[in-house]
Amino acid sequence: MQKVGVVGLGNMGKGMALSLVKGGFAVFGFDVAGVAATLQEQGVQACASIADIAATVDILILSLPTSDIVEQVVLGDGGVRASGKRGLIVVDTTTADPNSTKKVAAALADAGIGFVDGPVSGGPKGAATATMIMVLGGSQADVDAVEPVLATISAKRTHVGPVGAGHVTKLLNNLLTGAHLLVASEAVRAAQALDIDPTKLVEALNGGSGRNSATLTNYPTWIFPETFDSGFTMKLMRKDMRLAMALLQSIDATAPVAQEAGRLWAASEAAIGDAEDFNRIVQYIDAKH
Structure with a gap:
């Protein structure tokens, strides 16, 4: 069973995580507020840290407020770049600064980790009902690899270009x-x-x-x-x-x-x-x- 992680379990991330559980994935979660522990009875396995979740999953979804926080999660000590296994693909659903996105993607590429920027529309209701709309930036290979996961959390996806184009x-x-x-x-x-x-x-x-x-x-x-x-x-x-x-x-x-x-x-x-x-x-x- 493919393992999918969600970092950031707020209004949007929580809905995505639960949609993935319904879709049959093994779902892991991390949130600084400790929300993951409250979702365990609904099938989301709580991870203790960014390092823990990055080392465990095959695809890691980020649902975070700003590019600064994305950079901290990915590039910081014990972050995704340092802890993720080669072949991991990160999907960033944050509405983010495209320049920061390209910086993060390049750093992950050096570690053998793929990246797709996939910001979403549809709000918390769309996340909870898997009816979100996504625009995707990234290589065709990475977009194709995450398609089954994204199809489980969204109703429509448009691949608009290379990394950064989604944002x-x-x-x-x-x-x-x-x-x-x-x-x-x-x-x-x-x-x-x-x-x-x-x-x-x-x-x-x-x-x-x-x-x-x-x-x-x-x-x-x-x-x-x-x-x-x-x-x-x-x-x-x-x-x-x-x-x-x-x-x-x-x-x-x-x-x-x-x-x-x-x-x-x-x-x-x-x-x-x-x-x-x-x-x-x-x-x-x-x-x-």
Whole structure:
């Protein structure tokens, strides 16, 4: 039985680990908060350290908040590079800095360890129900090798290019998500000012060419019901927007709309706390305007 590990058992990693158990894999878990021990009755075997899990498994999935933490887990003392066996393949589902991704992949390659960047969309619900969407960067051989595992935790996978391409694509995806939320909120406020029911507006938009992720999903699911419990925080989305802005800057892109979206997300930090749901951005009105 192929052994699969998951490092980082938060909102996303926990769902992936349990989906892998249902898929018939031998699943091992590690989390600094000790979550793995709470999942043992559900079939996830707890490991004592990064070194322990890296030396045990054939495929290791990372579900971590930032590139800095990925680098620490992979390159640090007792990390994956030092402890993983040759032939191991790491799949990083973090929404990460592509430059860091390439650095980590190169270091692992020197140790005979493969790497696929496979950021995910679909949130905690998608992880729990194995309906996530993944974009993949890596060699064709490594992508093919991890396909049975990824097919168990996701509904659709697109191999977009070499190492780093998955993370570039995910940053551009999240840039669009951030912009969609901002412009949709402006449309909703305009409708309210003109005595149009916002729910009827969104229903109408979703039947026309103006529909987007915010009108199709965010407003009906988390904003109109006022639950704001998507499982994705302002802190994480602001991080993704910062990375997207740095990506555009690195290629001297002419992108005034994207840059304004990035500015607004950054400016919102003074008004909306890091721990708040990222959909709260629709409540932000820039004081400068």
